[in-house]
Amino acid sequence: MAARSGSEFLGRLAAARVHVQIQGETLTGGVADHPAFRNVVRSYAELYDMQHDPAYRDVLTYPSPVTGDPVATAFLAPRTPQDLVKRRQASKLWADRSLGMLGRTGDYLNSALMALASAQEWFAQADPRFGENIRRYYEQVREEDLLCTHTLIPPQANRAVPGSQQAAGSLMAHITREDDNGIVLRGARMLATIGPFADELLVFPSTVLRNDPADKQYSFACAIPNDAPGLRYIAREPLDYGRPGHDHPLGSRFEEPDAVVVFDDVHVPYERCFALGDAELCNGFYLETSAVAHMTHQVLTRTTAKTEYILGLVSLLTQAIGIEQFQHVQADVAEIITTLETMRALLRAAEADAALNQFGVLTPAWAPLNTARNLYPRLYQRFPEIVRKLGASGLMATPTEADVTGPAAADIETYLQSATLGGADRVRLFRLAWDTCISAFSGRQALYEYYFFGDPVRMASAYVSGYDREPYKAAVRAFLDRG
Numbered sequence: 001m002a003a004r005s006g007s008e009f010l011g012r013l014a015a016a017r018v019h020v021q022i023q024g025e026t027l028t029g030g031v032a033d034h035p036a037f038r039n040v041v042r043s044y045a046e047l048y049d050m051q052h053d054p055a056y057r058d059v060l061t062y063p064s065p066v067t068g069d070p071v072a073t074a075f076l077a078p079r080t081p082q083d084l085v086k087r088r089q090a091s092k093l094w095a096d097r098s099l100g101m102l103g104r105t106g107d108y109l110n111s112a113l114m115a116l117a118s119a120q121e122w123f124a125q126a127d128p129r130f131g132e133n134i135r136r137y138y139e140q141v142r143e144e145d146l147l148c149t150h151t152l153i154p155p156q157a158n159r160a161v162p163g164s165q166q167a168a169g170s171l172m173a174h175i176t177r178e179d180d181n182g183i184v185l186r187g188a189r190m191l192a193t194i195g196p197f198a199d200e201l202l203v204f205p206s207t208v209l210r211n212d213p214a215d216k217q218y219s220f221a222c223a224i225p226n227d228a229p230g231l232r233y234i235a236r237e238p239l240d241y242g243r244p245g246h247d248h249p250l251g252s253r254f255e256e257p258d259a260v261v262v263f264d265d266v267h268v269p270y271e272r273c274f275a276l277g278d279a280e281l282c283n284g285f286y287l288e289t290s291a292v293a294h295m296t297h298q299v300l301t302r303t304t305a306k307t308e309y310i311l312g313l314v315s316l317l318t319q320a321i322g323i324e325q326f327q328h329v330q331a332d333v334a335e336i337i338t339t340l341e342t343m344r345a346l347l348r349a350a351e352a353d354a355a356l357n358q359f360g361v362l363t364p365a366w367a368p369l370n371t372a373r374n375l376y377p378r379l380y381q382r383f384p385e386i387v388r389k390l391g392a393s394g395l396m397a398t399p400t401e402a403d404v405t406g407p408a409a410a411d412i413e414t415y416l417q418s419a420t421l422g423g424a425d426r427v428r429l430f431r432l433a434w435d436t437c438i439s440a441f442s443g444r445q446a447l448y449e450y451y452f453f454g455d456p457v458r459m460a461s462a463y464v465s466g467y468d469r470e471p472y473k474a475a476v477r478a479f480l481d482r483g
């Protein structure tokens, strides 16, 4: 098997028996056709179809080193600047398709797996089998083009104590026992976006673990088939309300579910374990393998696509209602352009300063990527605010498709016309703006951009503590000493 098509993706999902709790209903299959998921699942299927479209396939795939068949570009371990560019172009093609709204397309975690598997010898420090396991697992995901989700953080019960100390350590997913074949997991992790329709769940480390015996049972990294016995998802209320694309242009296509993950004695065979009982290894998981750099390279590519969308939307909106000439409007548009150009410059700097890591993988420079991941969560929050400010009452003059095509059609065409658009077209544009800045879907997008990569407050702390400020302190001291 190689890069999947949309129907292959849907076919596998149809056979999966993923356990999902949603709105009082228990699903053990049929996720692809459930109203909460069917539209977003089809948007994902379109992305898989793109891998076979002659217009995109050369960018989206490369020949498998094992079979020669095309596999997804996100699995390509970059050795040359051209490889890095190809990886970015592939992510951009997918991101453009959803206006940057789909955060968990396969390329996000496939990039992590590529970097982790390339760092096979780093895993082998603890046990040579872990090195073998991560390589074999990556190859399986690549050859079968599986869709992964991941879950990292402990339940949010009491952040005043480490996750391992909440409710006497029983809440946070932990290893309860080991047998001849593997480990058994019990407890929960807070969230997995797209959990209900992924093929695989990566249970990876996140919070800093203490290197003492008490944290041993919480220190692990493994992968679980999404319909493994004992694995359950508790999904939040869906924000796709089954409305037509005209009315909810984004929510009806790109609503990625989030779900709490419960492990009820889930057995994980040893060959699916990549680290066990080693807090130090878990704490270095992303940085020392360069996985975080490749993930952030994908994220920055996606958020650039999203910012381009916001700029296009706001430009059409300001043009439509004739407000482009006002200076404060221009200041808001300039703010979006500044964000866009900053993200582009950081992406370019990360690629220009890329260097081979110790495992021979060309790795985008971390400093510009780290800057981007510290900036964007805050900068994005301004976008819905700007769209609300500029759209004003127009965001409430947004009748539905049934009205636009119904008895009110003539009134809408006349009274909702704008400087550049007829009434029906103006409504379509403003409904898109509404779904970007007011709907529940847009609220979740803002929350996602703020938090999905970690708490910006703690990312800032990590940024400061990892940044070498000695040269700058020395320069100031030297100035003071100059007399």
Ligand SMILES: Cc1cc2nc3c(=O)[nH]c(=O)nc-3n(C[C@H](O)[C@H](O)[C@H](O)COP(=O)(O)OP(=O)(O)OC[C@H]3O[C@@H](n4cnc5c(N)ncnc54)[C@H](O)[C@@H]3O)c2cc1C
Pocket: 149, 150, 151, 152, 153, 156, 159, 190, 191, 192, 193, 194, 258, 444, 447, 448, 451, 452, 453, 454, 455, 457, 458
């Ligand atoms: C839409 C969405 C999708 C997500 N998808 C996934 C996913 O697929 N997989 C996954 O693993 N995770 C996912 N996450 C979780 C994400 O990683 C976390 O939201 C993020 O790490 C912050 O943790 P938290 O939500 O538990 O916030 P908390 O840690 O509970 O923080 C709550 C507030 O308290 C403050 N606070 C708490 N502890 C401290 C501290 N020690 N120091 C300073 N301030 C503190 C925070 O700054 C914040 O303001 C997702 C989150 C969202 C919102």
